Amino acid sequence: MLSLSVNGKKVRLDVPSDASLLWVIRDHLKLTGTKYGCGIGECGACTVHVNGKAARACGMTVADVKGKKVVTIEGLPATHPVKQAWIQEQVVQCGYCQPGVMMQVASLISESRKPDPERIIEQMDNVICRCGTHLRMKKGIRTAVRMTRGRQA
Amino acid sequence: MKVTRREFLKSSLAGGLTVAVSATPLGYTIVNAAEKPASFDPNVWVRITSDNRITITIGNSEMGQGVLTAQSMIIADELEADWKQIRIEQGAARDGFKSPILGGQITVGSGSLRGFYQPLRKAGAAARAMLVKAAADTWGVPESECKAELGVVSHAGSKRRLTYGKLSAKAAKLPVPQDPPLKQESEFRYIGKTMPRVDVPQKVSGKAVYGLDVDVKGMHYSVIARPPAYGAKPLAFDRAAAEQVEGVVKVVPIPMGIAVCASSFEAALKGREALKVNWSKGAIPDMDNASIEKSMLADLDRPGAKVQDTGDARKALAASSFNIEATYFVPFVAHATMEPMNCTAHVTADRCDVWAPVQSQTASLGIASKISGLPPDKVNIHTTFLGCGLGRRGKPDFVAEAVMIAKALGKPIKHVWTREEDIKYDSFRSAMAHRIKAGIDAGGQLTAWSHKASSVSILKGVRPEAIKDGIDAYCLWGLWDEPNSPHWNNRIQYEIPNLYIEFLMSDLPMPVAPWRSVQNACNAFAIECFMDELAQAAGKDPLEFRLQSLMNNLRARRVLETVAEKAGWGKLPAKGEGRGIAQHACFGSWMAEVVELSVDRASGKIKVHRVVAAVDCGPVINPGPLVEQVESAIIEALSTALMEEVRFANGGVASANFRDYPIIRMSDVPEIEVYAVKSTERMGGIGELGVPPLAPALANAFFNATGARVRRIPLTPERVLEALKKA
Numbered sequence: 001m002l003s004l005s006v007n008g009k010k011v012r013l014d015v016p017s018d019a020s021l022l023w024v025i026r027d028h029l030k031l032t033g034t035k036y037g038c039g040i041g042e043c044g045a046c047t048v049h050v051n052g053k054a055a056r057a058c059g060m061t062v063a064d065v066k067g068k069k070v071v072t073i074e075g076l077p078a079t080h081p082v083k084q085a086w087i088q089e090q091v092v093q094c095g096y097c098q099p100g101v102m103m104q105v106a107s108l109i110s111e112s113r114k115p116d117p118e119r120i121i122e123q124m125d126n127v128i129c130r131c132g133t134h135l136r137m138k139k140g141i142r143t144a145v146r147m148t149r150g151r152q153a
Numbered sequence: 154m155k156v157t158r159r160e161f162l163k164s165s166l167a168g169g170l171t172v173a174v175s176a177t178p179l180g181y182t183i184v185n186a187a188e189k190p191a192s193f194d195p196n197v198w199v200r201i202t203s204d205n206r207i208t209i210t211i212g213n214s215e216m217g218q219g220v221l222t223a224q225s226m227i228i229a230d231e232l233e234a235d236w237k238q239i240r241i242e243q244g245a246a247r248d249g250f251k252s253p254i255l256g257g258q259i260t261v262g263s264g265s266l267r268g269f270y271q272p273l274r275k276a277g278a279a280a281r282a283m284l285v286k287a288a289a290d291t292w293g294v295p296e297s298e299c300k301a302e303l304g305v306v307s308h309a310g311s312k313r314r315l316t317y318g319k320l321s322a323k324a325a326k327l328p329v330p331q332d333p334p335l336k337q338e339s340e341f342r343y344i345g346k347t348m349p350r351v352d353v354p355q356k357v358s359g360k361a362v363y364g365l366d367v368d369v370k371g372m373h374y375s376v377i378a379r380p381p382a383y384g385a386k387p388l389a390f391d392r393a394a395a396e397q398v399e400g401v402v403k404v405v406p407i408p409m410g411i412a413v414c415a416s417s418f419e420a421a422l423k424g425r426e427a428l429k430v431n432w433s434k435g436a437i438p439d440m441d442n443a444s445i446e447k448s449m450l451a452d453l454d455r456p457g458a459k460v461q462d463t464g465d466a467r468k469a470l471a472a473s474s475f476n477i478e479a480t481y482f483v484p485f486v487a488h489a490t491m492e493p494m495n496c497t498a499h500v501t502a503d504r505c506d507v508w509a510p511v512q513s514q515t516a517s518l519g520i521a522s523k524i525s526g527l528p529p530d531k532v533n534i535h536t537t538f539l540g541c542g543l544g545r546r547g548k549p550d551f552v553a554e555a556v557m558i559a560k561a562l563g564k565p566i567k568h569v570w571t572r573e574e575d576i577k578y579d580s581f582r583s584a585m586a587h588r589i590k591a592g593i594d595a596g597g598q599l600t601a602w603s604h605k606a607s608s609v610s611i612l613k614g615v616r617p618e619a620i621k622d623g624i625d626a627y628c629l630w631g632l633w634d635e636p637n638s639p640h641w642n643n644r645i646q647y648e649i650p651n652l653y654i655e656f657l658m659s660d661l662p663m664p665v666a667p668w669r670s671v672q673n674a675c676n677a678f679a680i681e682c683f684m685d686e687l688a689q690a691a692g693k694d695p696l697e698f699r700l701q702s703l704m705n706n707l708r709a710r711r712v713l714e715t716v717a718e719k720a721g722w723g724k725l726p727a728k729g730e731g732r733g734i735a736q737h738a739c740f741g742s743w744m745a746e747v748v749e750l751s752v753d754r755a756s757g758k759i760k761v762h763r764v765v766a767a768v769d770c771g772p773v774i775n776p777g778p779l780v781e782q783v784e785s786a787i788i789e790a791l792s793t794a795l796m797e798e799v800r801f802a803n804g805g806v807a808s809a810n811f812r813d814y815p816i817i818r819m820s821d822v823p824e825i826e827v828y829a830v831k832s833t834e835r836m837g838g839i840g841e842l843g844v845p846p847l848a849p850a851l852a853n854a855f856f857n858a859t860g861a862r863v864r865r866i867p868l869t870p871e872r873v874l875e876a877l878k879k880a
Contacts, residue, residue, distance in 0.1 A: 032363075032365070033358070036493070038572040039571065095352070131789075132785040134822040
């Protein structure tokens with residue numbers, strides 16, 4: 001048995017220690033918001049937070065996150081500025097890549113006390129959105145940063 | 154997700170008003186479900202229940218284009234519903250959901266709104282008329298004194314009010330009007346105003362269910378070992394080794410390859426690895442990109458099928474004051490939807506269930522019924538959200554595989570294509586080669602156009618009987634419109650008195666399928682790049698030259714004039730920048746785009762700064778998503794124009810994942826401005842036509858910036874440097 005911390009809860013799992021974090025999250029924990037997109041860390045659809053930092057679940061095993069806190073899109077509160085901005089700006093189209101994108105943006109925002117949306121946008125080349133929602137993502141990022149700063153004030 | 158006949162009858166018995174439209178290509182009838190007509194197939198369009206909820210069932214697939222929202226807006230508007238009352242259900246695969254224009258339950262051809270606009274309005278209006286009559290009857294007043302507004306019918310004289318929920322049971326007993334009056338445009342409450350998309354909140358929460366997220370009790374996973382080259386066959390494989398892998402439950406050889414079923418995705422992959430399949434050589438073992446391009450260009454030297462012959466192009470070319478010729482090539486591109494192909498299926502003795510992200514419920518139902526051996530009414534297609542569609546999910550090959558494997562296994566199976574399979578075994582957008590020769594008279598007017606185009610046949614794989622006299626109409630969209638096509642006006646827009654078109658069907662072996670806008674994109678690339686070359690040869694401005702061959706094409710003129718004005722066409726571009734224009738019409742709509750770019754002459758990298766687009770698609774339902782769709786189409790088309798090309802080697806596909814099949818990223822995406830011209834003309838499609846003008850506008854802007862012509866995409870840095878060297 002293996003113990004993991006996911007979305008603030010301890011979960012015990014009967015999986016080998018080299019099991020893929022992505023597929024354990026999806027199939028064992030039934031948290032399917034974390035997506036399989038490429039399996040090689042190129043597209044970002046599987047992005048989760050490991051100890052608060054964006055990480056690609058497809059390239060990690062469950063052993064890699066032992067003793068660490070994993071948060072998935074489902075664990076990001078509905079009131080989180082990124083989720084709210086994504087609805088306000090109607091960012092998603094098919095939406096398949098967006099949980100990963102949102103997790104990455106949330107992580108980038110949290111990295112700085114004074115997050116700069118343009119600086120965050122520059123760091124979004126490592127995700128893929130086939131629908132071409134890039135301009136909406138930019139709007140979403142700017143709005144989410146504005147909301148974050150508003151709450152800090 | 155789906156309403157079965159039994160559930161449906163139960164809900165209609167429980168009271169409430171259910172109005173449905175049975176739509177066929179011949180027309181549609183509006184049905185009151187309570188009348189239980191013999192031929193009624195339970196495709197509930199709108200159901201008003203005593204709890205004051207309004208449930209709208211939609212048969213089209215949602216892939217982010219906003220169809221659930223837009224179709225609901227149309228019904229809600231004519232029904233005078235309060236948007237808060239609306240619940241939306243995904244419909245099952247049923248005849249009644251077949252598109253009146255496309256003849257199938259299929260979300261393609263930018264057809265969901267232009268096909269269903271009138272039937273949906275009529276359904277909403279019929280229900281509203283019945284609710285009003287029910288209220289008038291209740292109060293003993295004339296219908297003309299009653300008013301329906303936001304889910305309530307009221308009588309001004311007596312200040313009485315009844316909600317739709319309260320009226321629904323009584324309304325259900327009334328006959329359904331077949332031709333209820335529709336609202337005037339000025340009365341629209343939702344149509345034409347941006348409504349937030351109903352699918353957005355669940356997608357943002359992470360809880361939206363795509364095909365890959367389906368969870369069925371007792372479900373296993375399957376993956377397939379597939380041939381490395383077209384036509385390769387398995388000579389030997391180690392079944393025992395695969396079956397010894399922990400978690401593997403069965404090895405199932407099927408025509409597409411060798412399937413491995415296991416308790417987890419990872420175990421299925423390990424089992425597949427253990428098969429160590431020995432494959433025969435492919436049908437064309439040395440096929441690669443160079444040989445493909447050579448073969449398609451060589452097609453242009455052969456006589457092909459005559460598609461159109463108006464006037465006398467040969468004579469007019471000889472008589473023209475000068476003529477020019479150019480050859481274009483557009484390579485194979487992959488769909489690469491973010492959600493790879495997948496399908497969950499369960500086949501028992503008397504029932505087949507399919508859960509999948511499909512664009513064609515009709516085709517999925519047909520293939521699942523055929524393979525399971527069960528009649529269509531025992532087959533249930535559960536459509537999930539689609540992680541992008543692009544036309545790929547109109548082809549049900551992944552459904553066929555899942556049903557075959559599920560049938561052999563006897564347990565529910567989630568059948569998954571890895572990203573590598575999704576790219577390697579895609580049914581690509583076919584490459585196309587074009588040779589065009591055109592003549593201009595002394596006044597600089599286009600007089601003759603002779604066009605040869607080569608493409609792999611799309612219809613060969615889906616509807617071979619539709620190929621007539623060697624002509625595949627799908628391959629010619631944007632150049633030629635087959636007679637009576639539901640995709641009206643997919644032809645070359647210019648007024649050319651002498652027009653000759655010839656089609657060559659390439660015999661290359663790769664499967665192909667529609668890819669957002671189908672071959673409109675490839676045809677527009679050749680036509681619109683060539684128009685630029687002709688303008689230059691005639692010494693005319695590219696916009697002016699186009700307009701003078703669109704004298705009677707008012708919608709094309711209007712989008713060109715609008716885009717030119719918005720982009721500041723008359724003014725010189727900034728120093729070092731180039732500007733290009735292109736227009737195209739397809740699926741009943743018109744689009745023009747202007748691209749502004751600069752070129753780094755040292756690295757060969759193109760930087761696109763701005764794209765301006767103008768569209769005329771007739772009446773607009775939901776303006777926000779319209780802009781999203783055009784932006785989306787432009788960004789995808791830019792990706793194909795700058796970097797996408799499938800790599801082939803050794804008779805198969807070499808590209809395998811996003812590392813060797815690059816897709817556009819944030820830093821390459823320009824600012825985009827979209828203008829929809831106000832139009833009361835017949836409604837056209839909007840999902841696809843942003844694609845075709847982009848690549849030619851880009852190539853034309855490249856010429857404007859550098860003086861170098863490029864007649865082949867993608868404009869990778871290597872190709873740009875080569876073009877600059879030649880210029």
